Amino acid sequence: MSEGEGMAKAPVSTLRRVVLAAIPVLIFVVLAAFLLRGLDLNPKEIPSVMIDKPVPEFSLPPLPRRDDKGLSTADLKQGQVALVNVFASWCVACRAEHPILMDLKERGIVAIHGMDYKDKPEDGQRWLEDLGDPYDLVGNDLSGRVGIDWGVYGVPETFLVSGDGRILCKQIGPITPKILRNKILPAIEAAKAGRKVTC
Amino acid sequence: MIPEIGHFALVLALVVMIVQAVIPQIGAATGRQGWMKVADMAAMTQVLLVGIAFAALMTAYIQSDFSVLNVAENSHTAKPLLYKITGVWANHEGSLLLWIFILAIYGAAVAVFGDNLPPTLKARVLAVQATVGVGFLLFILATSNPFIRLDPAPLQGNGLNPLLQDPGLAFHPPFLYLGYVGLSIAFSFSIAALIEGRVDPAWARWVRPWTLTAWIFLTIGIGIGSYWAYYELGWGGWWFWDPVENASFMPWLAATALLHSAIVVEKRDALKNWTILLAILAFSLSLLGTFIVRSGVLNSVHAFASDPTRGFFILLFLASVVGGALFLYALRAPGMKLGGVFAPISREGALVLNNLLLVAAAATVLIGTLYPLFLDALTGEKVSVGPPFYNATFVPLIAPLLATLSVGPMLPWKRGDLAGALSRLKAVFAIAFLGAVLTLWLAADVTPLSILGIVLGLWLVFGALAEFADRIKLFAIPLEKSVNRARGLPKSAWGMTLAHVGVGVMVLGITISDTWQDEVLTSARPGDTLQVAGYDLEFQKIGTVPGPNYQALQATFRVTRDGELVTMLYPSVRTFTNPPMQTTEAAIRPTLLGDIYLALGEPDGDGAYAFRLYYKPFVIWIWLGGLFMAIGGLVSLADRRHRIGAPVRRRARPAPGAAE
Numbered sequence: 001m002s003e004g005e006g007m008a009k010a011p012v013s014t015l016r017r018v019v020l021a022a023i024p025v026l027i028f029v030v031l032a033a034f035l036l037r038g039l040d041l042n043p044k045e046i047p048s049v050m051i052d053k054p055v056p057e058f059s060l061p062p063l064p065r066r067d068d069k070g071l072s073t074a075d076l077k078q079g080q081v082a083l084v085n086v087f088a089s090w091c092v093a094c095r096a097e098h099p100i101l102m103d104l105k106e107r108g109i110v111a112i113h114g115m116d117y118k119d120k121p122e123d124g125q126r127w128l129e130d131l132g133d134p135y136d137l138v139g140n141d142l143s144g145r146v147g148i149d150w151g152v153y154g155v156p157e158t159f160l161v162s163g164d165g166r167i168l169c170k171q172i173g174p175i176t177p178k179i180l181r182n183k184i185l186p187a188i189e190a191a192k193a194g195r196k197v198t199c
Numbered sequence: 200m201i202p203e204i205g206h207f208a209l210v211l212a213l214v215v216m217i218v219q220a221v222i223p224q225i226g227a228a229t230g231r232q233g234w235m236k237v238a239d240m241a242a243m244t245q246v247l248l249v250g251i252a253f254a255a256l257m258t259a260y261i262q263s264d265f266s267v268l269n270v271a272e273n274s275h276t277a278k279p280l281l282y283k284i285t286g287v288w289a290n291h292e293g294s295l296l297l298w299i300f301i302l303a304i305y306g307a308a309v310a311v312f313g314d315n316l317p318p319t320l321k322a323r324v325l326a327v328q329a330t331v332g333v334g335f336l337l338f339i340l341a342t343s344n345p346f347i348r349l350d351p352a353p354l355q356g357n358g359l360n361p362l363l364q365d366p367g368l369a370f371h372p373p374f375l376y377l378g379y380v381g382l383s384i385a386f387s388f389s390i391a392a393l394i395e396g397r398v399d400p401a402w403a404r405w406v407r408p409w410t411l412t413a414w415i416f417l418t419i420g421i422g423i424g425s426y427w428a429y430y431e432l433g434w435g436g437w438w439f440w441d442p443v444e445n446a447s448f449m450p451w452l453a454a455t456a457l458l459h460s461a462i463v464v465e466k467r468d469a470l471k472n473w474t475i476l477l478a479i480l481a482f483s484l485s486l487l488g489t490f491i492v493r494s495g496v497l498n499s500v501h502a503f504a505s506d507p508t509r510g511f512f513i514l515l516f517l518a519s520v521v522g523g524a525l526f527l528y529a530l531r532a533p534g535m536k537l538g539g540v541f542a543p544i545s546r547e548g549a550l551v552l553n554n555l556l557l558v559a560a561a562a563t564v565l566i567g568t569l570y571p572l573f574l575d576a577l578t579g580e581k582v583s584v585g586p587p588f589y590n591a592t593f594v595p596l597i598a599p600l601l602a603t604l605s606v607g608p609m610l611p612w613k614r615g616d617l618a619g620a621l622s623r624l625k626a627v628f629a630i631a632f633l634g635a636v637l638t639l640w641l642a643a644d645v646t647p648l649s650i651l652g653i654v655l656g657l658w659l660v661f662g663a664l665a666e667f668a669d670r671i672k673l674f675a676i677p678l679e680k681s682v683n684r685a686r687g688l689p690k691s692a693w694g695m696t697l698a699h700v701g702v703g704v705m706v707l708g709i710t711i712s713d714t715w716q717d718e719v720l721t722s723a724r725p726g727d728t729l730q731v732a733g734y735d736l737e738f739q740k741i742g743t744v745p746g747p748n749y750q751a752l753q754a755t756f757r758v759t760r761d762g763e764l765v766t767m768l769y770p771s772v773r774t775f776t777n778p779p780m781q782t783t784e785a786a787i788r789p790t791l792l793g794d795i796y797l798a799l800g801e802p803d804g805d806g807a808y809a810f811r812l813y814y815k816p817f818v819i820w821i822w823l824g825g826l827f828m829a830i831g832g833l834v835s836l837a838d839r840r841h842r843i844g845a846p847v848r849r850r851a852r853p854a855p856g857a858a859e
Contacts, residue, residue, distance in 0.1 A: 014533060021532040024476060025525035028483075032518050034569065035490065037576040039510045090777060092272045092357045118779045144779070 050167050055084075055159075056149035060139025063116065063125040071113055071139030077165035081191045082111040083184075084159040085135070086147065088119040089127035091155045097174035101134035104180070110188050114138040117147050117155050160187050160197070168197040202267050205255025206346040209296075212248035212303070213336040215241050219306075219329035223322035227394075235322035242310035242325055245332070246303040253300045256345050257287050266352035269293060269345040275358035275777045277748040285369035286359045291509075292345035294372060298489070299335045301373075301380040302328070305409075309384065316405065323391035324384075331383055334516040342509045358777030361749065365782075367427035374420030375447055379485035381413025382454060386482035389475040390524055393531040398471040403464035406478065408836055410461060414454045415832040421447050422825035433783030433798040435813045437821060440589050445568040446488030452561035453481035456554045463547050467612060469538035470547070473554070476528060483521040484561065490517050491568070542614040549607030549615075556600040563592045594648070601655045601706065604699060605662025609669070623669060627661040642714050652710025659703025667696045694835025698828045705824025712793075712818035719812040722803055732814035734795060735759045736768065741808065749773040751784070754799050754808065758788065770799040770810075794818050 059072035076082060085101060087094040105112055114135035116124035121140045128135070141147050150159070151170075160169040169187045171179065190197045219241035226234025256269070260283050265271040273290040274283055282289075288297040306328045313321045339345070362368070388406050392398045424444065429437040438444065457477040463470040490513045541547040567584045574580050605627065609620035621628075634657040635650050642649060668674070670692065671684040717732045729736040741754040753771035757764065768786035775782070785798040793816035800809030 017533040018529075021472070022529040024480075025522065025529045028522055028525050031569075032514065032522065034573055034576055035514050035517070038572045039514065090355075090357065090779075092268075092353065095353070 058146040079163040086157045089123040093174045105134040116140045118144040202346040205252040208251040216332045224326040227319040227322040238325035239310040242306040246307040249303040268349040274356040292343045324387045327387040327390045361775040378417030382482040384409040385478040389478040407461045418829045450484040456557035545615045560596045631658040649714040656707035663699035690838035691835040694831040698831030701824045701827025708820025712815045717814035722807045724807040749775045
């Protein structure tokens with residue numbers, strides 16, 4: 001029909017038919033190029049909401065058998081670049097992420113703090129005892145109230161916080177080796193060197 | 200052990216798929232009967248193998264085998280059995296397995312029911328079908344294997360997204376997939392026709408019922424999805440132009456166009472290239488829908504499993520299947536023989552207009568869906584496209600489509616008389632005009648869109664009925680003879696009338712529920728009485744009710760009208776622990792004339808609770824209209840001429856003038 005096929009008058013030249021028949025595939029090529037580009041973009045990235053803002057005021061109680069005092073705003077303003085990892089014992093993706101955090105702790109390049117999100121303190125504690133404890137400080141956010149202030153909307157999430165307590169970077173979803181290599185480690189390096197962090 | 204059997208069956212299925220994709224194609228090209236016959240055997244073996252894999256995954260879910268990663272991530276022992284079963288396809292890996300299972304079923308159906316197809320066409324159709332299947336199986340096995348084990352196995356699973364723990368959404372995906380994948384048959388037929396280099400009416404007689412089947416499933420699937428949004432999301436809305444909703448709506452629009460253009464190929468041997476292109480587009484939009492949902496390219500509440508690696512694979516697959524098909528089209532379409540000629544004012548002309556408007560509407564939805572991506576890719580800016588865009592673009596395309604919908608069936612094939620057709624619609628026009636006057640009279644603040652909706656809705660319903668009355672010569676001949684004529688009409692004529700009435704009923708439902716909706720947003724405490732549309736709702740109490748894997752906060756309302764008890768309503772909010780999440784369960788009292796819709800909101804901490812209370816007149820007509828369309832499709836599918844064997848007999852008859 002787009003070829004003029006069937007319409008009473010229009011005798012259609014061969015060239016025209018060839019050109020018309022090629023249009024759909026050309027449109028598709030353009031579309032596919034955009035889709036390919038789209039794979040590298042993250043529509044879920046919420047650019048500027050928390051980034052470069054000071055961390056919210058909060059104070060979370062500790063887990064039962066860890067010898068720390070929980071986690072609060074002041075802990076993140078000690079002049080030391082730190083990661084804040086939001087996890088929960090009920091979260092399977094956190095289980096996948098966990099060995100990478102253990103590895104990162106072993107390398108000792110950055111302090112890692114944990115926020116046990118919407119989780120009973122006892123469950124979070126047991127989880128760390130079973131799987132290993134990569135954290136310096138851990139606060140328990142039973143109600144998820146503090147998580148809301150941080151803009152958490154799923155676990156795991158990881159924030160990179162500067163020495164003066166500003167959120168520099170945010171990772172939504174589990175840290176994979178590739179994300180660690182390409183995003184987290186360069187960001188930590190930049191933050192330590194006092195350069196501008198892009199991620 | 201069982202998961203390993205499933206995994207193994209899937210690998211075997213891939214091998215069989217490859218054989219089915221290659222051997223029959225070569226056989227058809229070189230005229231080897233034996234090679235072509237391989238397709239049938241392979242298609243049957245495949246459905247068995249994929250069936251075993253599907254059953255294996257379902258077993259793992261029913262047994263809550265958390266050593267399987269997919270089960271651990273998406274299931275939980277406390278989940279009711281129904282949702283353990285439907286949990287199989289409520290996640291990325293499982294839903295792909297369902298997709299390929301349905302593809303295998305359709306393939307086997309062609310193998311079984313396709314005995315009267317020319318052998319080369321059948322072999323090629325099945326080979327193309329298998330080519331698509333190879334891509335999907337590779338995708339599953341390489342990036343989305345549902346049978347991966349987890350060691351150590353967790354004691355408990357992650358649970359299923361509570362929004363998906365609902366009967367409506369449990370059966371929404373299978374219907375959608377039956378629709379999406381059903382379009383693969385029309386696609387395979389088109390590619391086979393391009394390879395063969397010819398299309399004849401027999402081809403269209405085959406493509407039509409398959410497209411119709413897919414279309415019915417899509418219609419039902421979209422209907423269920425939108426009804427779910429209506430009662431589950433708590434806002435009383437039923438369509439949000441969300442990317443994933445659009446992903447199912449675009450193939451529906453294309454399939455609707457395809458259904459109609461295939462009629463022209465069958466009856467008039469015209470529009471052949473266009474019909475082939477539409478079949479390719481319809482299935483491509485299905486694949487694109489899968490890509491959109493699965494790749495995370497677009498943000499959506501539905502994109503519950505998205506991953507860029509998978510996205511790349513799907514894109515590669517999409518590029519090969521769609522790009523390859525369109526490339527083949529570009530090469531072969533110019534050489535296809537042209538068909539019958541017709542005047543612009545004719546049944547064919549009306550169907551061409553229908554096609555153009557439907558395809559333009561689908562393109563509009565596509566642009567709206569992908570615009571955020573285009574803008575992000577070009578400028579880095581983030582936007583979302585909402586209802587205002589669609590009101591401004593989609594409505595102006597659909598309105599003329601609906602306006603001509605009543606006229607088209609009145610026109611004869613080849614050359615029609617527009618004035619004659621319109622004069623037979625005089626009474627319908629009068630009814631629609633009366634409707635417009637009544638709307639102006641009754642509605643407090645009426646918008647042009649409301650009037651347009653009422654006029655079009657009435658025009659459609661009575662236009663379809665008038666066409667039917669015309670056909671059985673109602674009132675022109677004795678009633679008895681009219682009834683006899685109605686009995687003698689082909690089922691496809693009944694189906695068309697039902698479906699077209701359905702469109703009108705839906706338009707009326709949409710317009711009336713929107714124009715005369717009553718909305719009360721308030722907070723209330725036990726003892727208070729809310730009022731809407733003449734009903735009194737007495738808030739009696741509120742309390743906690745335990746569910747199988749949630750706690751519900753449930754309010755009790757006594758609904759009365761003029762002191763008479765109408766019904767009790769129990770709106771509730773469910774709090775799930777695995778994963779921690781809340782869902783709204785609106786309480787609805789549906790009647791044909793209007794729904795009372797009550798949703799419970801947040802407590803104010805002081806003993807009062809927020810409520811959203813609506814009265815939505817005629818809202819159920821929206822889904823009733825959809826149901827009419829689906830039933831119309833079913834009735835038409837039951838037409839003798841669509842059945843196996845019938846096409847051969849029909850071929851002998853000369854092309855009828857005004858039948859259909």
